[in-house]
Amino acid sequence: MPQQTADPVKIAILGCGTVGTQVIRLLTEQAEDMAARVGAPVQISGVYVRDTSVERDPVVPRDLLTSDLAALIASSDIVVELMGGIEPARTAIMDALGAGKAVVTANKALLAQKGAELYEAADAANTDLYFEAAVAGAIPLVRPVRESLAGDRVQRILGIVNGTTNYVLDEMTTKGLPYDEVVAEAQRLGYAEADPTADVEGHDAAAKAAILASLAFHQRVSLDDVFCEGISSVTAADVAAATESGHVIKLLAIAESADDGVTVRVHPALVPLTHPLAGVRGAFNAVFIEAESAGELMFYGQGAGGAPTASAVMGDVVSVARHIAGGGKGPRESNYADLPVLPISAALTRFQLRLNVADRPGVLAAVSAILAGKGISIETVRQSAGAEGTAELVISTHRAPEKDLDQMVSDLRANDAVNAVLSVLRIEGE
Numbered sequence: 001m002p003q004q005t006a007d008p009v010k011i012a013i014l015g016c017g018t019v020g021t022q023v024i025r026l027l028t029e030q031a032e033d034m035a036a037r038v039g040a041p042v043q044i045s046g047v048y049v050r051d052t053s054v055e056r057d058p059v060v061p062r063d064l065l066t067s068d069l070a071a072l073i074a075s076s077d078i079v080v081e082l083m084g085g086i087e088p089a090r091t092a093i094m095d096a097l098g099a100g101k102a103v104v105t106a107n108k109a110l111l112a113q114k115g116a117e118l119y120e121a122a123d124a125a126n127t128d129l130y131f132e133a134a135v136a137g138a139i140p141l142v143r144p145v146r147e148s149l150a151g152d153r154v155q156r157i158l159g160i161v162n163g164t165t166n167y168v169l170d171e172m173t174t175k176g177l178p179y180d181e182v183v184a185e186a187q188r189l190g191y192a193e194a195d196p197t198a199d200v201e202g203h204d205a206a207a208k209a210a211i212l213a214s215l216a217f218h219q220r221v222s223l224d225d226v227f228c229e230g231i232s233s234v235t236a237a238d239v240a241a242a243t244e245s246g247h248v249i250k251l252l253a254i255a256e257s258a259d260d261g262v263t264v265r266v267h268p269a270l271v272p273l274t275h276p277l278a279g280v281r282g283a284f285n286a287v288f289i290e291a292e293s294a295g296e297l298m299f300y301g302q303g304a305g306g307a308p309t310a311s312a313v314m315g316d317v318v319s320v321a322r323h324i325a326g327g328g329k330g331p332r333e334s335n336y337a338d339l340p341v342l343p344i345s346a347a348l349t350r351f352q353l354r355l356n357v358a359d360r361p362g363v364l365a366a367v368s369a370i371l372a373g374k375g376i377s378i379e380t381v382r383q384s385a386g387a388e389g390t391a392e393l394v395i396s397t398h399r400a401p402e403k404d405l406d407q408m409v410s411d412l413r414a415n416d417a418v419n420a421v422l423s424v425l426r427i428e429g430e
Contacts, residue, residue, distance in 0.1 A: 008041035009321040012076035014048045014069070014092055015083035016056055019106060019133075022310035023080065025059045027317075037318050040325035046072040048083075048092075073101060077324050080313060081105040090114055097121040097129070102324065104316040106133035106309055112207035112223040115214065119333035128323060128330045130316035135208045136161055136285045138308030139301040140315070145215045145289070146331055153292040154216040157255040158428060161208040163283035163303045164192045164199035165231050165251040169268075170281050172239045173248055179234060191283050191304075201230035202251060202266040209253035212287070213264045217257045219337040221264055227344035229267035238423050241354055241394055242270050245382070248278045252428055261342040268425060270352055275429040288429075345403035350379075350427035352396045355412065356419040359391040363417045367393065370411045374404040390419060396427065 011027065013020055027034065027044055034042040044064055049056075052065040066072055069092060073079055079096040081103060083089045089110050096103050098121065105111070111118065111134050122129035132142045136159075145154070160166050164186055171182040183200065186192035198204045206226040213221040231251050242249050247270035255264045271278045276298050280286040285303025290296055302308035323329055357363045368378060382394040405424070412418050 008043040009038060009078065009324050010043050010045040010076045011078045011080060011317065011321075012045050012048065012072045014072075014079060014081045014089070016047050016049050016060060016065070017082065017084075018306035019309045019313065020047070020082040021057045021060060022306040023082065023313050023317075025057075026310055026314050028059065034318065034321075038321040038325050040321065042317070042321055045076045048072050070095070073099060076101060078102045078104060078317060078320050080317065081107055082313070083107075084109070086110055086113065090117075093118060094121055097125050097127060100125050100127055102128040102130075102320045104130045104313060104320060106131065106313055108134040108204070108207040108211060109223075112210040115211070115222070116220050119335075123332055126329065128320045130320055130330060131211070132316050133309045133312035135211050136287060136299070137301070137303040137305065138311045139285060139287070139299050139303060140312075141287055141299050142211075142215065143315075144297075144299070145212065146334075149216070149289070149291055149294065150331075150334070152294050153257075154289060155257055155292060156290040157212055157216055157253070157287060158277060159205075159209070159212065159253040159285070159287040160250055160277060160280050161253050161285055161287065161303065162199055162202075162205045162251060163285055164196065165202075165205070166280060166285070167191050167283040168200070169231060169234065169239075169249050169251065172234070172236060173243065176236060176239075178236055179232070200232050202228045205251060205253045205266045209255055209264050209266055212253070213255035213262060214335070216255060216289075217262050217337055217339070218334045219262055219339055219341070220335050221255075221262065221341055225264055225341040227263075227265040227267070231268050233423075234268055235423070238354070238425065241352075241423075242425070245270070245352065245394065245396065246273050247271060247352075247427070248273060249425065250277060250280070252277075254428065256347070257339070261340040261346065263342045263344060263347045265344050265347065269428040270425050271429045272427075277429060345401070347402045348399045349402055350397055350399050350430065351376075351405065352394065352425050352427055353412075354422040354424075355393045355395070356386055356422055357391055357393055358417050358419065359386070359389055360417075363391075364393070366415055366417045367395070367412065370415060371395075371397065371408060373411070374400070374408045376400040376404065376408065392422070
């Protein structure tokens with residue numbers, strides 16, 4: 001057990017929503033355990049809220065509430081930012097770092113957009129910036145990527161990092177329900193916000209992908225560098241076709257490193273049923289990492305919610321408080337790599353195309369010729385009868401450059417044998 005010091009480590013909590021309330025509860029209920037783990041008493045110095053008159057959970061002491069952000073930061077050793085959004089969170093964190101305070105944040109959007117600024121401020125102040133809760137909730141992920149794999153070379157990350165979209169796609173797969181119905185149910189259950197855009201259009205996952213890629217590849221990757229496509233266009237027919245071909249559809253965050261640069265993208269993908277990510281059900285998250293020496297690793301667990309996210313925050317609080325009580329600092333930003341962040345057009349991917357075509361001789365040859373003209377070779381073809389005089393083709397390709405995809409689809413649509421390009425989905429994990 002660490003020897004305790006006399007001076008308490010004072011913690012400012014910025015924001016008193018679901019996660020903030022859970023952090024306050026844990027700090028209060030586990031005060032003795034925290035002191036033993038840290039080596040010093042851990043004390044909440046105050047809780048910043050915009051309106052101190054609003055009724056709060058009884059676990060939040062009213063005498064700790066304050067709207068004086070500057071005074072609270074000044075009186076604290078650690079600032080725990082749980083407000084979310086860009087402002088005033090960015091200004092508060094920058095002020096805290098500028099004053100030499102350690103910072104713990106769960107703010108994925110801020111880190112993805114302004115991470116470089118925050119890292120530089122932490123380095124300049126020689127203080128800690130921790131953010132385990134910003135990616136995949138309770139799953140220990142940031143620390144393993146940033147520290148445990150620091151001596152290895154991460155090659156690829158495939159992640160299910162948004163619980164809402166995984167729940168929606170899982171319900172569509174297992175129950176055959178339409179997209180709109182499942183999203184409404186996700187909202188009723190609290191998995192999705194009243195406006196689910198950030199989740200279903202992939203923006204939340206894209207922010208997490210930028211953070212993971214930055215850590216894994218020692219390279220600054222911002223939200224603007226991430227290709228983003230959501231799940232709102234995924235249909236029940238897509239899900240059924242995926243099942244027939246031995247796949248399941250997941251919204252994946254994908255980060256890959258090669259000699260010529262890194263690519264980071266978020267989009268729906270067909271994952272083979274034999275891959276570990278295919279079995280991730282409901283609102284759970286999982287991240288699959290391929291490293292040069294460690295091989296394949298998978299991290300799985302609750303990716304959202306007040307208690308799971310608070311668990312990750314508390315882990316950071318204990319680490320930072322130990323540094324304050326006993327001396328030392330956490331890892332600094334590692335951004336020595338000087339590789340370009342490449343657009344999605346640089347990626348090599350397998351595709352599955354679903355086409356409605358005229359049911360007549362020569363159609364498959366015409367379609368094959370269009371793909372061959374773009375250097376895309378076909379791996380498998382399945383054909384089923386459609387409405388009178390039509391058929392449905394499901395074509396899986398070998399790996400091909402993304403840069404040729406749009407023109408290939410345009411050429412297919414322009415061909416008189418193709419009635420419609422029903423869907424184009426990438427295949428990952430094979």
